[in-house]
């Protein structure tokens with residue numbers, strides 16, 4: 001079966017070297033097998049994701065020589081589509097309104113998931129219709145999805161077996177926020193399925209979202225793509241790269257390095273090249289092999305960025 005891969009950035013800041021690494025590996029994985037490659041802009045949270053940053057992300061990818069096959073999807077334009085699938089889940093009787101504030105959720109439990117969200121303690125899981133009507137008067141609820149008493153396991157093609165016992169490791173999760181915006185978990189599942197994506201390559205900070213996404217695929221009768229998570233990049237001082245910190249973006253890097261030098265730094269740091277040297281995209285497509293992609297997080301050596 002031919003591969004359809006994708007890169008799906010959230011343009012809440014400029015892409016940093018870690019995001020570019022993820023785009024590169026997703027791209028190489030698809031293109032090295034003559035596959036299709038799609039771009040999706042995950043700008044559901046419109047105020048945090050201005051179109052200027054989406055344009056910048058596309059320009060950064062193009063600068064590196066990463067190309068995509070169809071007009072990119074913008075999630076901000078697709079709420080009607082998400083609504084249809086939301087309704088489908090609602091009909092299955094699995095949603096309930098949740099009136100908890102962010103502060104209440106923080107107070108209830110310390111975060112204990114990899115993605116820094118707390119397992120929901122079930123505060124609103126069994127409200128009576130009367131209680132719901134009363135609470136509706138003062139607060140618009142988020143909509144939460146009940147998880148089954150079940151373990152969902154899958155084999156990540158890079159990290160191997162990963163499983164979560166949903167009630168304990170995950171908990172009921174939000175699929176529509178109180179401001180009406182559909183949650184990432186729903187949008188990503190709908191979009192990957194409708195675009196025919198059959199290979200998802202992304203940072204391992206999202207590994208723990210995958211069982212939730214597989215559960216949603218089951219409810220919506222979508223097939224499950226192959227998942228391959230990749231390690232994260234840390235700055236030379238051991239910080240996880242973040243869009244907020246504005247470090248290691250292409251404006252700064254391209255002042256000091258050529259395009260092929262940047263590709264070489266990325267390829268070397270993830271294990272695709274045995275030494276740090278310039279590399280053209282065509283060469284990387286030719287030599288790409290998942291066997292060489294590291295699994296442990298990567299701290300960029302200080303020297304690598306001093307040129």
Ligand code: GLU
Pocket residue numbers: 007008009010042188201202206
């Ligand atoms: N939009 C997510 C991010 O930028 C990635 C989602 C995904 O690849 O599934 O972190």
